[in-house]
Amino acid sequence: MPERARKIRVSCVLNGSASSFEAHPMARLLDVLREDLKLTGTKEGCGEGECGACSIEMDGVLVNSCLVPALQAQGAKIRTIEGVAIGESLHAVQQAFIAHGGAQCGICTPGMILAALNLLARHPEPDDAQIREGLSGNLCRCTGYMKIFESVVAAVRRAETGA
Amino acid sequence: METRVIGKSVPRKEGREKVTGRARYVDDLSFPGMLHGVTVRSPAARGRIRAVHFEGDIPWHEFTVVTAKDIPGKNCIALLIEDQPCLAAEFVSHPEEAVVLLAHHDKYLLEEARRSVRIEIEPLPGLFSIEDSLAQKEIIWGQDNIFKSFYVEKGDVDSAWARAEFVVEGTYETGAQEQLYIEPQGMIAQVNGAEGVTVWGSLQCPHYVHKALMILFGLPRERIRVVQAETGGGFGGKEEYPSMIAAHAALLARKSGRPVKIIYDRAEDMVATTKRHPSRTRHVTAVSRDGKLLAMDIDFTVDGGAYETLSPVVLSRGTIHAAGPYACANVRIRSRAVATNAPPHGAFRGFGAPQSVFALERHLDRVAEAVGIAPEELRRRNFIREGQTLAVGQVVKEKVDMNALLGRAFELSGYHAKRKQFAAENSDARGAIKKGIGFASFLHGAGFTGSGEEYLASEVAMEAMADGSVHILAGSTEMGQGTNTIFAQIAAEALRLDCEQIRIVQPDTAHVPNSGPTVASRTAMIVGKLVETAATKLLKTLRDSGFLREGYSAEDFSRACGEYITAHRELKSFVKYEHPRDLHWDDQKYSGDAYGAYAWAVYVAEVSVDMRTAEVRVNDFVAVQEVGRVINPVLAAGQIEGGVAQGIGFALYENVVWQEGRMVNAQMTNYVMPTSVDLPAIRVCFEEIPYGRGPAGAKGIGELPLDGTAPAIANAIAHATGVDVRAIPVTAETLLEMLEAVHA
Ligand code: FES
Ligand code: FES
Numbered sequence: 001m002p003e004r005a006r007k008i009r010v011s012c013v014l015n016g017s018a019s020s021f022e023a024h025p026m027a028r029l030l031d032v033l034r035e036d037l038k039l040t041g042t043k044e045g046c047g048e049g050e051c052g053a054c055s056i057e058m059d060g061v062l063v064n065s066c067l068v069p070a071l072q073a074q075g076a077k078i079r080t081i082e083g084v085a086i087g088e089s090l091h092a093v094q095q096a097f098i099a100h101g102g103a104q105c106g107i108c109t110p111g112m113i114l115a116a117l118n119l120l121a122r123h124p125e126p127d128d129a130q131i132r133e134g135l136s137g138n139l140c141r142c143t144g145y146m147k148i149f150e151s152v153v154a155a156v157r158r159a160e161t162g163a
Numbered sequence: 164m165e166t167r168v169i170g171k172s173v174p175r176k177e178g179r180e181k182v183t184g185r186a187r188y189v190d191d192l193s194f195p196g197m198l199h200g201v202t203v204r205s206p207a208a209r210g211r212i213r214a215v216h217f218e219g220d221i222p223w224h225e226f227t228v229v230t231a232k233d234i235p236g237k238n239c240i241a242l243l244i245e246d247q248p249c250l251a252a253e254f255v256s257h258p259e260e261a262v263v264l265l266a267h268h269d270k271y272l273l274e275e276a277r278r279s280v281r282i283e284i285e286p287l288p289g290l291f292s293i294e295d296s297l298a299q300k301e302i303i304w305g306q307d308n309i310f311k312s313f314y315v316e317k318g319d320v321d322s323a324w325a326r327a328e329f330v331v332e333g334t335y336e337t338g339a340q341e342q343l344y345i346e347p348q349g350m351i352a353q354v355n356g357a358e359g360v361t362v363w364g365s366l367q368c369p370h371y372v373h374k375a376l377m378i379l380f381g382l383p384r385e386r387i388r389v390v391q392a393e394t395g396g397g398f399g400g401k402e403e404y405p406s407m408i409a410a411h412a413a414l415l416a417r418k419s420g421r422p423v424k425i426i427y428d429r430a431e432d433m434v435a436t437t438k439r440h441p442s443r444t445r446h447v448t449a450v451s452r453d454g455k456l457l458a459m460d461i462d463f464t465v466d467g468g469a470y471e472t473l474s475p476v477v478l479s480r481g482t483i484h485a486a487g488p489y490a491c492a493n494v495r496i497r498s499r500a501v502a503t504n505a506p507p508h509g510a511f512r513g514f515g516a517p518q519s520v521f522a523l524e525r526h527l528d529r530v531a532e533a534v535g536i537a538p539e540e541l542r543r544r545n546f547i548r549e550g551q552t553l554a555v556g557q558v559v560k561e562k563v564d565m566n567a568l569l570g571r572a573f574e575l576s577g578y579h580a581k582r583k584q585f586a587a588e589n590s591d592a593r594g595a596i597k598k599g600i601g602f603a604s605f606l607h608g609a610g611f612t613g614s615g616e617e618y619l620a621s622e623v624a625m626e627a628m629a630d631g632s633v634h635i636l637a638g639s640t641e642m643g644q645g646t647n648t649i650f651a652q653i654a655a656e657a658l659r660l661d662c663e664q665i666r667i668v669q670p671d672t673a674h675v676p677n678s679g680p681t682v683a684s685r686t687a688m689i690v691g692k693l694v695e696t697a698a699t700k701l702l703k704t705l706r707d708s709g710f711l712r713e714g715y716s717a718e719d720f721s722r723a724c725g726e727y728i729t730a731h732r733e734l735k736s737f738v739k740y741e742h743p744r745d746l747h748w749d750d751q752k753y754s755g756d757a758y759g760a761y762a763w764a765v766y767v768a769e770v771s772v773d774m775r776t777a778e779v780r781v782n783d784f785v786a787v788q789e790v791g792r793v794i795n796p797v798l799a800a801g802q803i804e805g806g807v808a809q810g811i812g813f814a815l816y817e818n819v820v821w822q823e824g825r826m827v828n829a830q831m832t833n834y835v836m837p838t839s840v841d842l843p844a845i846r847v848c849f850e851e852i853p854y855g856r857g858p859a860g861a862k863g864i865g866e867l868p869l870d871g872t873a874p875a876i877a878n879a880i881a882h883a884t885g886v887d888v889r890a891i892p893v894t895a896e897t898l899l900e901m902l903e904a905v906h907a
Contacts, residue, residue, distance in 0.1 A: 113182060141345050
């Protein structure tokens with residue numbers, strides 16, 4: 001039976017609080033999040049970096065957690081979908097996804113919302129091309145993306161009007 | 164008609180759970196002591212199983228191993244018939260057919276173990292194309308490799324050829340298409356003596372799984388329980404195959420005595436589960452000098468793969484839709500589903516219609532060209548009208564106005580101006596980019612075909628609680644398309660309440676009645692009507708009891724429910740489908756009222772083709788349809804947009820590459836679906852004519868957009884390049900070859 005490397009202890013800031021876990025250094029961060037930390041909001045659609053269902057933010061960068069080895073989380077600031085709403089109060093992007101039909105089956109939604117947040121952090125008032133580009137790493141089979149674009153635009157508008 | 168919530172974009176019922184990541188899909192569920200399960204599959208397309216070897220440095224004694232011998236009941240996945248084994252015992256009939264199942268608590272070790280099982284097969288020659296199957300190079304199924312055939316006849320086709328000014332022929336093909344729901348398939352099973360078998364999973368049709376497990380385990384109805392977890396997309400792909408995974412998980416659970424979870428990874432999901440049936444259609448059409456269709460002779464064949472599964476039903480829908488929304492006095496449609504040694508092809512949104520509609524709408528552009536009239540003119544001269552008869556002998560009783568839909572679609576897309584403009588621009592031979600605009604006009608029948616709904620006899624229950632909340636109990640599933648929200652709106656409207664007061668009970672065969680499968684664009688229209696009727700009945704009971712007066716408020720309703728329940732213990736209503744008496748269908752002649760209602764549509768696609776790379780871009784897309792009353796505009800538009808996106812994939816990108824019956828590009832990297840940068844603006848427009856028998860006037864909608872998208876794009880490519888597109892997908896490689904041929 002093949003020996004797998006010993007587990008290591010990894011410390012990071014997860015959704016705003018200090019967190020630490022033990023994992024095999026090459027375990028996928030996706031599995032650590034879902035199985036060890038019970039944060040099942042991050043989804044697996046392909047396991048090969050193509051679909052973006054597993055998107056999370058690490059130090060402000062959008063990454064596919066299925067491609068990130070656990071050891072890379074050491075010292076990082078990580079945000080998953082569980083860290084987007086504040087208690088029961090939803091983020092404007094989440095509200096917009098509900099109001100404008102941005103989520104259908106919902107399996108791409110956590111990753112899509114993190115991609116949208118990451119896009120808005122870089123381009124607070126994105127144009128159509130920037131929205132499309134910013135979300136192009138996240139596949140959605142249900143919506144044809146139109147209602148997702150509308151949701152992002154609506155969230156921007158809300159932020160502008162302060163509504 | 165004034166409505167409270169119908170016609171309003173009420174937010175999705177389960178939206179909050181979905182945007183916060185709290186919605187629980189099957190892979191998010193876990194049970195104490197749970198094992199993981201995997202499937203060991205056939206390396207060969209066809210052959211005799213000689214032996215199974217458990218090799219490698221694997222502690223096999225720690226594993227639960229299941230083969231066909233461990234099946235307590237019948238070794239089949241029962242659907243229409245019982246030809247498909249749950250686990251191959253002696254023969255394999257397609258690559259990746261399940262042979263052995265393994266379970267262990269360590270996922271990583273399990274994966275190594277799976278690779279260490281060697282299935283030794285004595286190969287037999289296989290069939291890998293429609294042609295070879297029809298030629299009966301081998302007999303691999305029944306007497307003649309044919310799962311099912313249909314013959315539809317209207318008028319006298321053969322009498323028309325002599326009168327025809329033109330006879331136009333053509334053969335058209337469509338490829339397999341992967342559903343590619345983003346959540347791969349999965350199931351968890353638990354088996355114990357007292358309760359029997361329970362499964363939780365990603366699925367569309369809990370009662371299909373229920374039936375398959377009853378037969379596999381030889382257990383009575385009440386000892387099998389199927390629960391739908393939140394489901395991350397289906398599109399038909401989770402119609403029949405979940406029964407297979409549920410069966411596998413349950414067999415492992417039974418043998419190990421532990422809960423077992425099977426989750427497919429993407430590659431396994433693509434290589435082993437169903438896809439859209441590849442098809443071949445041949446048209447011979449007789450036309451008069453002024454462009455009247457005199458006769459349509461259509462021959463339609465689909466590749467069903469190795470077992471029958473749903474092929475007869477897919478073939479049926481494809482056959483009935485093959486002659487489109489046209490009035491032609493003489494029509495003959497011959498069709499068949501054939502066996503090949505590929506994994507069974509199955510349900511995919513549109514269910515046979517996208518295949519035959521592609522052929523027809525591409526063919527009619529060619530017919531128009533032969534006659535020398537514009538493609539829209541040919542359609543206009545032949546569109547069916549109220550009172551006329553469809554190919555299957557159904558008299559259209561709806562207020563259909565295809566001309567108006569065509570006009571609206573052309574106006575929104577600027578069709579006429581662009582048609583001219585592009586023709587002028589394209590005539591400059593040096594231009595590297597050619598543009599084109601094309602359209603398709605089509606119909607889609609909602610609900611089960613013919614007497615299907617009568618046999619299904621769907622049921623829905625409704626229960627009001629003492630606090631005034633109203634629960635809807637049905638086996639219909641939410642998989643993103645909006646069932647929960649639509650049902651809540653229909654019930655809320657009928658009860659004059661707000662949607663928040665309505666609760667949809669999770670589909671669980673132990674608690675909900677069988678409202679039929681969630682397929683065939685039937686849920687909103689057929690089951691929704693049952694929900695409406697159940698609500699009306701519930702309200703009547705409450706009214707008749709004297710607890711509720713005219714002009715009640717939500718509080719009055721809640722109070723009345725409380726009082727009624729105190730007096731009578733419970734407040735429930737129950738409704739069963741009744742087939743309208745004026746709808747008749749003859750299964751022998753295959754004629755009559757095929758569907759209670761049709762959706763009607765005209766789609767326009769604008770494309771540009773890079774003549775150097777042969778890459779096609781869709782620049783604009785207009786989808787105009789009449790689907791009865793729209794219950795929720797945001798959800799309805801979302802259905803059309805998503806369907807059009809899948810149709811664009813079907814037309815241009817999604818190419819399943821086969822090698823001896825096996826998909827060899829089973830990855831998202833090389834099987835390409837549209838991303839956010841590939842799609843045009845998809846502009847959706849609904850014309851609303853309330854349908855008398857639909858809930859609040861609604862008709863079915865879900866499958867429609869798959870039918871017309873691909874032919875509209877193919878016609879636009881032909882317009883742009885002059886290439887006579889006969890097959891999809893039109894990938895850059897195939898188009899490049901065709902361009903070279905045209906310009907050689
Ligand atoms: S699961 Fe990570 S990109 Fe698809
Ligand atoms: S909502 Fe289903 S994949 Fe995006």
